[in-house]
Every structure is written in structure tokens, then in C-alpha cells.
Amino acid sequence: xxxxxxxxxxxxxxxxxxxxxxxxxxxxxxxxxxxxxxxxxxxxxxxxxxxxxxxxxxxxxxxxxxxxxxxxxxxxxxxxxxxxxxxxxxxxxxxxxxxxxxxxxxxxxxxxxxxxxxxxxxxxxxxxxxxxxxxxxxxxxxxxxxxxxx
Amino acid sequence: xxxxxxxxxxxxxxxxxxxxxxxxxxxxxxxxxxxxxxxxxxxxxxxxxxxxxxxxxxxxxxxxxxxxxxxxxxxxxxxxxxxxxxxxxxxxxxxxxxxxxxxxxxxxxxxxxxxxxxxxxxxxxxxxxxxxxxxxxxxxxxxxxxxxxx
Amino acid sequence: xxxxxxxxxxxxxxxxxxxxxxxxxxxxxxxxxxxxxxxxxxxxxxxxxxxxxxxxxxxxxxxxxxxxxxxxxxxxxxxxxxxxxxxxxxxxxxxxxxxxxxxxxxxxxxxxxxxxxxxxxxxxxxxxxxxxxxxxxxxxxxxxxxxxxx
Amino acid sequence: xxxxxxxxxxxxxxxxxxxxxxxxxxxxxxxxxxxxxxxxxxxxxxxxxxxxxxxxxxxxxxxxxxxxxxxxxxxxxxxxxxxxxxxxxxxxxxxxxxxxxxxxxxxxxxxxxxxxxxxxxxxxxxxxxxxxxxxxxxxxxxxxxxxxxx
Amino acid sequence: xxxxxxxxxxxxxxxxxxxxxxxxxxxxxxxxxxxxxxxxxxxxxxxxxxxxxxxxxxxxxxxxxxxxxxxxxxxxxxxxxxxxxxxxxxxxxxxxxxxxxxxxxxxxxxxxxxxxxxxxxxxxxxxxxxxxxxxxxxxxxxxxxxxxxx
Amino acid sequence: xxxxxxxxxxxxxxxxxxxxxxxxxxxxxxxxxxxxxxxxxxxxxxxxxxxxxxxxxxxxxxxxxxxxxxxxxxxxxxxxxxxxxxxxxxxxxxxxxxxxxxxxxxxxxxxxxxxxxxxxxxxxxxxxxxxxxxxxxxxxxxxxxxxxxx
Numbered sequence: 001x002x003x004x005x006x007x008x009x010x011x012x013x014x015x016x017x018x019x020x021x022x023x024x025x026x027x028x029x030x031x032x033x034x035x036x037x038x039x040x041x042x043x044x045x046x047x048x049x050x051x052x053x054x055x056x057x058x059x060x061x062x063x064x065x066x067x068x069x070x071x072x073x074x075x076x077x078x079x080x081x082x083x084x085x086x087x088x089x090x091x092x093x094x095x096x097x098x099x100x101x102x103x104x105x106x107x108x109x110x111x112x113x114x115x116x117x118x119x120x121x122x123x124x125x126x127x128x129x130x131x132x133x134x135x136x137x138x139x140x141x142x143x144x145x146x147x148x149x150x
Numbered sequence: 151x152x153x154x155x156x157x158x159x160x161x162x163x164x165x166x167x168x169x170x171x172x173x174x175x176x177x178x179x180x181x182x183x184x185x186x187x188x189x190x191x192x193x194x195x196x197x198x199x200x201x202x203x204x205x206x207x208x209x210x211x212x213x214x215x216x217x218x219x220x221x222x223x224x225x226x227x228x229x230x231x232x233x234x235x236x237x238x239x240x241x242x243x244x245x246x247x248x249x250x251x252x253x254x255x256x257x258x259x260x261x262x263x264x265x266x267x268x269x270x271x272x273x274x275x276x277x278x279x280x281x282x283x284x285x286x287x288x289x290x291x292x293x294x295x296x297x298x299x300x
Numbered sequence: 301x302x303x304x305x306x307x308x309x310x311x312x313x314x315x316x317x318x319x320x321x322x323x324x325x326x327x328x329x330x331x332x333x334x335x336x337x338x339x340x341x342x343x344x345x346x347x348x349x350x351x352x353x354x355x356x357x358x359x360x361x362x363x364x365x366x367x368x369x370x371x372x373x374x375x376x377x378x379x380x381x382x383x384x385x386x387x388x389x390x391x392x393x394x395x396x397x398x399x400x401x402x403x404x405x406x407x408x409x410x411x412x413x414x415x416x417x418x419x420x421x422x423x424x425x426x427x428x429x430x431x432x433x434x435x436x437x438x439x440x441x442x443x444x445x446x447x448x449x450x
Numbered sequence: 451x452x453x454x455x456x457x458x459x460x461x462x463x464x465x466x467x468x469x470x471x472x473x474x475x476x477x478x479x480x481x482x483x484x485x486x487x488x489x490x491x492x493x494x495x496x497x498x499x500x501x502x503x504x505x506x507x508x509x510x511x512x513x514x515x516x517x518x519x520x521x522x523x524x525x526x527x528x529x530x531x532x533x534x535x536x537x538x539x540x541x542x543x544x545x546x547x548x549x550x551x552x553x554x555x556x557x558x559x560x561x562x563x564x565x566x567x568x569x570x571x572x573x574x575x576x577x578x579x580x581x582x583x584x585x586x587x588x589x590x591x592x593x594x595x596x597x598x599x600x
Numbered sequence: 601x602x603x604x605x606x607x608x609x610x611x612x613x614x615x616x617x618x619x620x621x622x623x624x625x626x627x628x629x630x631x632x633x634x635x636x637x638x639x640x641x642x643x644x645x646x647x648x649x650x651x652x653x654x655x656x657x658x659x660x661x662x663x664x665x666x667x668x669x670x671x672x673x674x675x676x677x678x679x680x681x682x683x684x685x686x687x688x689x690x691x692x693x694x695x696x697x698x699x700x701x702x703x704x705x706x707x708x709x710x711x712x713x714x715x716x717x718x719x720x721x722x723x724x725x726x727x728x729x730x731x732x733x734x735x736x737x738x739x740x741x742x743x744x745x746x747x748x749x750x
Numbered sequence: 751x752x753x754x755x756x757x758x759x760x761x762x763x764x765x766x767x768x769x770x771x772x773x774x775x776x777x778x779x780x781x782x783x784x785x786x787x788x789x790x791x792x793x794x795x796x797x798x799x800x801x802x803x804x805x806x807x808x809x810x811x812x813x814x815x816x817x818x819x820x821x822x823x824x825x826x827x828x829x830x831x832x833x834x835x836x837x838x839x840x841x842x843x844x845x846x847x848x849x850x851x852x853x854x855x856x857x858x859x860x861x862x863x864x865x866x867x868x869x870x871x872x873x874x875x876x877x878x879x880x881x882x883x884x885x886x887x888x889x890x891x892x893x894x895x896x897x898x899x900x
Contacts, residue, residue: 451849520878521878524874524875524877524878525875527832528871529867529868529870529871529873530837530864530868530871532835534834535871535872535875537834537838538837538838538841538872538875539832539875539879541838541841541842542841542842542845542875542879543879545842545845545846546845546846546879546880551879565829567829568829568830570829571828571829571830571835572830572835572838573836574824574827575824575835575839576838576842576844578820578821578824579825579839579842579843579846579851580842580846600878
């Protein structure tokens with residue numbers, strides 16, 4: 001067994017931060033309101049989501065609230081930038097083929113200042129992994145990108 | 151309709167590179183051989199994959215070769231670093247629950263110098279998106295990470 | 301090898317009913333008509349489904365009819381109450397992310413007198429198993445529950 | 451190890467064509483325009499798809515274009531008739547539960563002169579493989595078949 | 601709009617417990633050790649899982665620990681009995697086709713005193729929802745049931 | 751609305767056989783025994799499957815038997831040849847990523863005299879629809895094909 005030392009591992013050991021990366025709220029370049037004013041598709045998505053979420057919150061279900069909290073935590077600034085994690089959420093959402101999830105992460109990535117070319121490259125990974133069955137979702141998110149990056 | 155200009159869009163327009171990002175082979179920190187010497191799990195995966203792939207290549211199927219070529223292209227250095235795209239492949243593979251794909255991308259990310267904390271944060275996104283059904287795959291990739299980053 | 305006897309196994313052996321539980325139609329507390337009068341979302345779902353099913357029936361396809369028959373049998377009163385099996389259908393439908401299937405089973409469970417808290421607990425199992433990718437479906441079924449249990 | 455010779459293998463060896471079947475464009479019995487005139491459901495699908503695809507093409511993304519090209523190749527006349535491969539695409543689309551993909555392949559199969567009975571038998575395979583979770587998609591494609599084969 | 605009152609809703613209002621059902625640890629009829637002594641398949645599953653989980657715990661990842669905690673909570677005694685929720689977990693795991701998850705929930709249900717007939721009826725729901733693609737998993741869990749309920 | 755008459759529809763009307771295609775058992779070119787003698791991979795698959803199925807049959811579950819019966823019916827000679835439907839089963843199994851199902855249908859297709867080139871073209875459709883996530887399954891079925899068509 002060789003003993004090649006992974007440089008990253010060394011770095012982690014020095015800072016001792018492997019299991020406790022600091023998490024903090026990301027800084028958005030655009031508000032949801034600005035996005036809604038720019039893209040009609042985004043506006044409709046954001047409004048429907050807010051209205052349905054209000055309904056879920058009213059139910060005040062213990063476990064749903066805990067899950068939403070974890071979900072929020074997973075995309076904070078950490079060892080990886082929030083932007084990268086939103087793009088990962090985008091790739092996962094395309095592969096699992098959920099339009100709302102796709103729109104959510106594409107909009108979040110946009111709000112964090114992600115260039116369109118990075119969104120497209122992320123979508124390329126998703127297309128290759130997921131195959132032609134994801135193409136209808138690709139078509140819809142390209143329509144959204146067209147409005148966001150107009 | 152407001153006319154907020156997305157800074158990234160501006161940048162893209164200036165360089166005109168939106169649809170033609172340069173693609174080039176990434177620089178690996180470790181060879182497959184070094185990884186195989188360090189991790190027994192990685193070694194078995196790499197050998198089985200190579201042996202089965204030899205078989206596919208012998209068949210010399212036109213469309214399979216074209217697909218493999220596109221697949222290779224999707225993870226090259228581009229607008230996004232190769233490392234980020236391997237981590238995206240990792241997230242997608244966990245969400246779609248394919249152990250070989252998970253091992254492949256975790257090893258590629260390691261070979262590109264990704265710190266373990268970044269692999270774990272990527273896996274966290276996948277866990278939250280994919281739910282407890284991905285946990286058995288998470289357990290197996292943590293075993294691989296333990297060997298790789300020992 | 302120990303010989304701990306599972307009490308349930310003993311019970312089954314005495315009655316000999318393991319492979320032949322009696323199946324019978326469940327007793328509904330509410331008719332589809334009553335549900336449609338209470339919830340606009342349920343009404344639209346029930347009407348669309350009926351109209352599309354009429355079309356399938358007209359085709360009179362041998363195998364489709366056989367499949368529908370098995371499907372009907374799977375949710376009858378048996379060893380497990382019909383209500384429990386409708387909630388299982390609900391959990392499976394959320395995990396597999398099919399809105400029509402989710403609405404169908406949530407409405408059937410309601411019609412069998414299931415309390416809202418039991419629907420929510422079933423949805424919690426589905427959320428944890430299925431992850432955040434099921435959240436958009438959760439939001440929509442909470443909207444339905446809000447109307448049904450108003 | 452016996453040495454039973456597979457007759458098909460023999461045939462392939464004689465022609466030497468295993469990995470290089472000729473691919474050519476299929477001959478359609480109906481144009482998209484004729485299909486659109488016959489079925490309102492088909493018309494709406496074809497128009498929406500064309501409009502969204504125009505948008506994707508405008509983006510001129512290298513990898514997307516390569517993927518579309520492979521996708522086109524997979525359904526050409528080859529060793530198997532184009533019609534058979536469109537029906538395979540239909541079965542896969544039902545099992546993976548993508549309405550647009552289902553409509554696309556059902557319409558392509560129709561345009562190639564496939565009898566309705568063959569579409570239904572293909573759907574039966576998909577129903578048995580995929581289970582009741584595919585039923586809502588089955589209902590919608592039966593509605594399309596009703597219009598196409600009126 | 602009629603005002604049919606759902607009896608369950610009335611009950612919930614009286615106790616006010618809709619969103620705060622008490623959760624408590626379930627009472628197991630059998631320990632993991634007893635199960636391992638009875639079934640070789642269960643023993644191997646339980647041991648592998650424990651060993652891999654030890655590895656995950658060592659990583660001490662904040663978000664993984666939070667997720668495991670929610671997961672544990674979802675199956676506690678609540679408005680629905682723990683046994684019913686384990687069977688729901690079983691149905692979901694069969695539909696999503698994860699052998700480890702299937703074994704885990706079938707064993708948990710057994711440990712809670714679930715009769716074999718109830719496990720089979722749950723599996724029937726999963727078979728009908730999930731289709732023939734779940735049959736290989738069904739075969740494997742029937743082998744486990746054969747050992748558990750011997 | 752135009753009144754283009756689909757030739758296939760005309761044919762069906764004349765024979766009146768749309769919903770009642772004759773179904774009959776297909777004629778196999780090879781027995782399971784011959785396949786097992788030729789391919790070690792096939793032998794192990796066939797033996798494991800038979801042994802596990804014996805176990806399921808012993809349970810004598812009403813609904814499982816009904817489901818197996820429908821499943822058998824779906825692949826009989828009908829309007830479409832049995833061979834075509836086995837290849838459809840193959841495509842669906844690759845897209846849904848179930849190794850046992852893939853092996854089952856590839857072997858059935860072989861036993862019905864399907865040339866290797868037709869198996870490969872079917873796999874190409876599955877690869878394009880399903881994406882790189884199906885590649886590990888593709889590698890394994892190519893290994894089987896190598897043995898079967900040696």
C-alpha cells in the first residue's frame with residue numbers, strides 16, 4: 001500500500017475543519033422581486049411556490065419543518081460556494097426530472113450571479129447522465145434562461 | 151419589465167464565449183494506478199470497469215462510441231472546472247442511485263485534488279435531494295472516502 | 301440457530317389463512333360526489349380521471365382490464381385494513397412522484413374516514429424516504445388536504 | 451460447454467455487418483402537418499415542442515447539438531425497422547413516465563404506419579413492467595390514440 | 601359547496617393534536633440479535649449495515665447526523681403505529697427498488713411483531729404500484745421472509 | 751379537421767381484431783438448458799432465479815400469482831412478435847436499471863433467435879433514452895452477449 005498523501009487531506013488536517021465547515025447565508029445579487037420583474041416564467045413559479053408553501057406552513061407539521069431546515073442548510077455557503085451547490089441541485093433536479101426543482105435552482109443560481117454559460121455546462125452534465133428522457137425539462141429551463149439572461 | 155442587467159451576461163457578451171467555451175483535458179493530481187495502490191475498493195472498481203469496458207470496445211458499436219465521446223466531453227475543463235463537474239456527476243449518481251457511477255466520480259474528484267470536505271458537502275446535497283433511499287449508497291461511498299483520504 | 305417462535309406465525313398457522321386472506325370491498329364514509337362537493341381540487345381530479353378512464357375502457361384491451369382488476373384487488377379489505385393500504389399507496393405515489401396517483405390515494409383514504417393527522421404522518425414517511433425532490437408534490441397534496449379537511 | 455451455433459450469429463458473420471448496420475432516414479406515411487390536422491392533442495404537442503426547440507437551437511450549445519444528433523441516429527432504419535425502435539422509445543417513455551416523450555414516440559410510430567393494435571401491445575409491455583404508477587400516462591396516451599386512429 | 605363534516609377532523613379538533621402527535625420509541629418483540637440468530641440473511645445484512653454505519657458516524661458530518669435524526673423520528677410510534685410506518689417504508693423501498701432498505705424495513709416490521717400475511721399484503725401493494733421491475737426484489741425479500749417466519 | 755385514413759386502422763377494422771389479438775406461446779430456438787451450457791453468466795442467472803422463484807411459489811400468494819400470469823401474457827406472440835416484445839422488455843429494463851430484468855430479456859430474446867445486432871440496436875435506444883447512468887448495466891449485458899453469441 002503506497003502512502004501518497006492527498007494535498008487536500010493535509011490542508012484539512014491543518015485547519016481541522018473537515019466535519020465543521022462554517023455555514024453562512026449566501027449573498028444574493030438579485031432579489032426574488034427583481035427576478036420576477038425580469039422573467040414572467042420566474043414570476044409565476046415564485047408566486048405559486050410561495051402560495052403553496054404558506055399552506056404547508058399553516059399545517060405546522062413537526063417533521064416537515066425539520067426537513068425544510070435541513071434542506072435550507074444544505075445550500076448555505078460552506079466548504080463549497082453556495083453557487084456551486086445550487087448548480088448541483090440543478091443537475092440533480094434535471095436528472096430526477098422535477099420541473100419545479102429545476103426552476104427553483106436555476107433561479108437561485110441566477111440570483112447568486114452565476115453566468116449563463118455555467119448553467120448550460122451544468123445542464124450538459126445532467127443531459128449526459130440522464131439521457132433523452134430529460135430533454136423536455138431541458139427545453140423548459142432553456143426558456144427560463146432565455147428570459148433571465150435577456 | 152425591469153432591465154436589471156446580469157453582470158455575468160455582460161461578461162459573456164464581451165468575450166462572446168457563451169456557446170463556445172474552450173474544452174481541455176483536466177490535469178490529474180493522481181493516476182488511476184496511485185489510487186488503486188491506496189484503496190482496495192478503488193482498485194477493484196477500476197479493474198472491473200476496465201475489463202468490462204474492453205469488452206464493450208471490442209463490439210465497436212457506432213452509437214456507443216459516439217455516446218462515450220459525448221460523455222467524455224461533458225467533464226472536461228470548461229467554463230466550470232473539471233473538479234466541479236465531477237462533483238456534479240457524483241451528486242447525480244447518488245440521486246439516481248448507481249454505485250459504479252458514484253465510485254467513478256468520487257475517484258475522479260479525488261484524482262483532481264478535491265478535498266474530502268468538498269466530497270462530503272456534495273454528498274449532503276445529494277442526501278437532502280434524494281432522501282433516505284440513497285443512504286445505503288452514502289454508506290458505501292463513505293467507506294471509499296475513508297480509504298482514499300486515509 | 302435459535303428457535304424463537306414469531307407469535308404472528310403461530311397465529312397464521314392456526315387459522316391457516318396466510319395465503320388466502322378474505323378480500324372484501326371496503327366501506328366508504330363518503331361518496332366521490334360528496335368529496336367533489338367539498339373540494340374543488342378533488343372534483344377536477346375525479347372528473348378528469350373518469351373521462352379519461354371511459355376512453356381506456358372503450359378500447360377494451362384484454363391486458364389493461366386484467367391489470368385494472370389486480371389493481372382493484374390490492375386495496376380491498378384484507379389482512380390489513382383498506383385504509384392502511386390506501387395510505388401505503390399514497391406513500392408509494394409520493395416517492396415515485398405521480399400527482400394523479402397521490403390525489404387518488406389521498407382522496408380514497410379520506411373517503412374511508414382517515415384522520416388528517418394520519419395522512420400527514422404517512423406523507424412524513426414519504427418525505428424522508430424520497431427527499432426534497434418530492435416537496436413540490438407534498439405542497440400540492442397539502443393544498444388538497446386543506447380543502448378536504450376544511 | 452456445448453457448441454450450439456446461434457443461427458443469427460452465423461448470418462451476421464457472413465455479412466460481417468454486426469457493428470456497421472446501414473442507417474437511413476425512415477419513410478413517413480404522414481407528415482407532422484397531417485397529424486396536426488387530425489388530432490388536436492398532437493397539434494398542441496408538436497407546436498409547443500417546435501417553439502421550445504427553436505429556443506434551444508438558438509443557444510447553439512455544442513454538447514446539446516451532439517446529443518440531439520446521437521438521439522436522431524438511434525431511431526433511424528437499421529437492423530431493426532424505425533417503427534420498432536419508435537415503439538421501444540414509447541415503452542421506455544411510459545416506464546420512465548415522461549408525457550412529452552410518450553406523445554413524441556406515439557406520434558412518430560403513427561406517422562410510420564404503425565397499427566393501433568401494435569401501439570396498444572407495446573403499451574401493455576410498459577404497463578406490466580412499470581406498474582400502476584404508469585396508468586395516468588396510459589390514460590393520456592389512449593386519449594391521443596383515440597384522436598390519431600379516429 | 602356542501603359542508604359534510606369529516607368525523608376524523610372533528611376528533612382532531614377536539615384533542616387539538618393534529619400537528620403535535622406524541623412520538624415515542626416503539627416496543628420491539630425481538631432484538632436484532634434474536635433476528636440474526638434466526639435468519640442468516642438478516643444476520644449478514646445487520647452486520648454489514650452496522651459496520652458501514654460506524655464508518656459514517658466517525659466522519660461526524662453535521663448534516664448527515666441531522667438527517668439520520670429526522671429519519672429515526674419518522675418511524676416512531678405516533679398517530680399511526682410504528683408497525684404501520686415500517687410497512688410503509690417497506691412499500692416505498694420496494695417501489696424505489698433498494699434491497700438494503702427493503703431488508704431493513706422487513707426486519708423492523710418483523711421485530712415489531714408483524715404477521716407474515718401483513719408483510720405479504722404490503723408487498724402486493726408495492727408489486728401492483730411498481731410493476732414487474734420490482735419482481736427481483738420481491739424474490740429476495742420472500743427469501744428473507746421464509747427465514748424469518750420459519 | 752382532415753380525414754386522412756390511417757391504413758393500419760382500415761386493416762384493423764376489416765379483421766375486427768384490435769382488442770382481441772390471438773395470443774400464443776412463442777417458439778424458442780434454444781432451451782434454457784442450452785443457454786446455460788453456452789454461457790456461465792446465463793447459467794448462474796437462470797439457476798438463482800429458479801431457486802428464488804420456487805420460494806415465491808411456495809408462498810402461494812393470490813395476487814403475486816395473478817401478477818405473474820399477466821406478466822407472462824404480455825410477452826406472448828400477438829400482434830407484435832414475441833421477439834420484439836422481449837427486446838422492448840430489454841429496453842425498459844435498461845432504462846429502469848434492473849440487472850436481473852436485463853439478463854432475463856436478453857436471454858429470452860436470444861432463445862427466440864434474435865441476432866446480436868438487434869440486441870445492440872435495442873440497447874442503443876436504451877442508452878440514448880436513459881443516459882450514462884445506464885452504462886454500468888450496458889457493460890454487464892455486453893459481457894453476457896459476448897458469451898451468448900460466442
